[in-house]
Amino acid sequence: MLALALALALGITLGLLTNVSVPLGLLTYLGVAMLAAIDACLGGVKASLEGSFDDRVFVSGFITNTLMAAFIVFIGDRIGVRELYLAAVVAFGMRTFDNLGTVRRLLFVRWGWER
Template sequence: MLVLVLALALGVTLGLLTDIGVPPSMLTYAGVAVLAALDSCISGVRSSLEETFTDRAFVFGFITNTLMAGFIVFIGDRIGVKELYLAAVVAFGVRVFDNLGVVRSIMFRRRGWE
């Protein structure tokens, strides 16, 4: 788990070093994409703890989640329902917290805290 935190820190450092900023018009897309990626990672952690992890499924899920999130925002923009991105945000948010809860409970049980 520590490795993952370090990887996140490394990603942040890389971002800081490369001096990249998302253009304002793409902010919603990138924001939802970040949520999707975060969701994929946490569900990856969960499935690894549940012994159901396959790298193929993880990579595929990572990519499709991110693309789908972007697509939903795009559709919302096109059909004049700009708030459609909220659907993706809510969906990913719920999933992130669900998965986090599962991960937490598994870890607690393993350590005999629960």
Template sequence: MIWIPIVGLALGISLGLILNVNIPLQYSSYMSIAILAALDTVFGGIRASLERHFDSSVFISGFFSNTLLAALLAYIGSELGVDLYLAAVFAFGVRLFNNIATIRRLLMQKGKKVS
């Protein structure tokens, strides 16, 4: 099932490059944090797949709920005049790098078992 998040990531990048979508400047902070949350979910899905406990319903619901929650947090912070998006950047950034490190470790372990 590792192919679901990878195909989704490739499809999203491809569509982003093909379609010339312009995001208004006032929404750029919301989009950036939503993209970070989405990437966190994708790499979490890849990690779960490598650890053999991937569940597509958890992946899909996490993708949308994390993305919407992060964008909502950025919006509420903007309305309050507080940089709440920094909390989301920190949380998702830490999780993203932890997932990437775990994926790297799991792939290296699988590589050692093959050789």
């Protein structure tokens, strides 16, 4: 867990140091893709706590979900339904909260806080 928190902090520090900024045109694409990435990471944490983690599933899920999310936004832009990105946001948002709840419960079990 500590290693994961350190990795997240390292990523944030790298971002702050490199002064990279997302161009305005790509803001929505990357935003939704990032939601998908967060969801994939939480899913990975959940799986690892459950003991069913498979790195191939995680890596492929991470890549596919982020690309798919950006693609949905792109398609929405092209076919004139700009709000299509909302579908991705809702789907990934729900999954994220779902995963978060499971992770929380599993952590309770691991730390012996469960009644």
